[in-house]
Amino acid sequence: MTDPIDPHLPLTPVAFEILLCLSTGEKHGYAILREIEERTGGRLGLHAGSLYRAMARLVDEGLLRTVEAPERESDRRRRYYAVTALGREVARAEALRLHAQLEAARIADLLG
Amino acid sequence: MTDPIDPHLPLTPVAFEILLCLSTGEKHGYAILREIEERTGGRLGLHAGSLYRAMARLVDEGLLRTVEAPERESDRRRRYYAVTALGREVARAEALRLHAQLEAARIADLLG
DNA sequence: ACATACTGTATGCGTTGAGCACATAGTGGG
DNA sequence: CCCACTATGTGCTCAACGCATACAGTATGT
Numbered sequence: 001m002t003d004p005i006d007p008h009l010p011l012t013p014v015a016f017e018i019l020l021c022l023s024t025g026e027k028h029g030y031a032i033l034r035e036i037e038e039r040t041g042g043r044l045g046l047h048a049g050s051l052y053r054a055m056a057r058l059v060d061e062g063l064l065r066t067v068e069a070p071e072r073e074s075d076r077r078r079r080y081y082a083v084t085a086l087g088r089e090v091a092r093a094e095a096l097r098l099h100a101q102l103e104a105a106r107i108a109d110l111l112g
Numbered sequence: 113m114t115d116p117i118d119p120h121l122p123l124t125p126v127a128f129e130i131l132l133c134l135s136t137g138e139k140h141g142y143a144i145l146r147e148i149e150e151r152t153g154g155r156l157g158l159h160a161g162s163l164y165r166a167m168a169r170l171v172d173e174g175l176l177r178t179v180e181a182p183e184r185e186s187d188r189r190r191r192y193y194a195v196t197a198l199g200r201e202v203a204r205a206e207a208l209r210l211h212a213q214l215e216a217a218r219i220a221d222l223l224g
Numbered sequence: 225a226c227a228t229a230c231t232g233t234a235t236g237c238g239t240t241g242a243g244c245a246c247a248t249a250g251t252g253g254g
Numbered sequence: 255c256c257c258a259c260t261a262t263g264t265g266c267t268c269a270a271c272g273c274a275t276a277c278a279g280t281a282t283g284t
Contacts, residue, residue, distance in 0.1 A: 010125040010156060012269095014270080016213065020213065020217055020220055023217075024219070028233095029232070030232050030233080033232095039212075044122060045272080047272060048232085048234085049235080049271080050271050050272070050273095052234060053234085053270080057269090074280090075231080075279075077232050077279055077280085078231095078232070091217070092223070095214060095222050098214055101128065101210065102210060104151065105132055105135075108135035109135070110135060110200070110207050124241065126241080140262095141261070161242080161244075161246095162241080162244095163262095165242080165264090166241080166242085168263090187251065187260075187261080189261050189262070190261070226283105226284090227282105228281100228282085229280100229282080230281075231280070231281090232277100232279080233276105233279105234276080234278105235277105236274085236275080236276100238272090238273090239270105239272085240269105241269090243266105244267090245265090245266090246266105247264075247265100248261100248262085248264100249263105250259105250261075251258100252258090252259085252260095254256090254258105
């Protein structure tokens with residue numbers, strides 16, 4: 001059978017960050033931008049343009065989907081996104097791949 | 113002061129794999145190819161062309177350097193590579209970045 | 225009411241990195 | 255001496271991102 005997950009790997013750093021961010025709840029683009037900026041301490045210089053394009057692509061690939069804005073939302077410009085079941089599986093597979101890589105890094109004595 | 117490490121991050125998955133591989137000793141390209149193929153179980157479909165081009169780029173950026181072939185080497189086609197001091201620092205920084213990402217993944221309950 | 229700054233999404237342009245096919249040469253076994 | 259395998263490398267193309275820029279909605283101050 002053809003694996004629905006494998007062809008999406010490896011995820012780009014940007015794509016993986018987005019999926020991680022949305023794994024903890026539905027959010028709109030700009031909120032994701034600020035969250036990643038804060039979590040990485042600005043180390044991953046993520047530009048707005050890159051983010052919105054990446055999200056559009058992820059929707060296209062079926063890893064994300066757009067959702068209705070929550071009830072109390074006042075700003076009608078905001079577009080909310082959620083991770084699909086497939087997106088969650090892909091993110092999990094990517095996390096496992098990275099985990100294996102870090103095992104190798106530990107063996108190579110790059111970490112403590 | 114200008115940071116010599118940051119501008120290299122994030123590394124591409126291919127570049128990081130190569131640096132990891134060479135962290136455990138000097139090797140030639142094809143050996144790296146087979147080692148990555150085996151370690152990732154073929155999941156990272158690394159093509160020869162991508163590998164050699166990536167290595168040339170890493171040499172250009174000062175993360176790798178070419179070295180003399182070991183004494184007992186019989187196949188004169190082989191070109192040996194080693195990680196530079198900068199390359200090792202960059203690989204370490206990338207490993208730390210990924211480690212932080214995986215922490216976030218664990219919080220998002222993507223891992224066990 | 226109006227100016228201004230900030231929030232939020234999006235597109236145009238150029239560069240870079242990788243997939244894939246292919247080229248070419250050296251090595252070793254039957 | 256074939257032929258398969260090892261080993262490195264190039265041409266073509268496309269995907270993803272950095273950066274600049276555009277533009278609309280929102281909030282704040284005077």
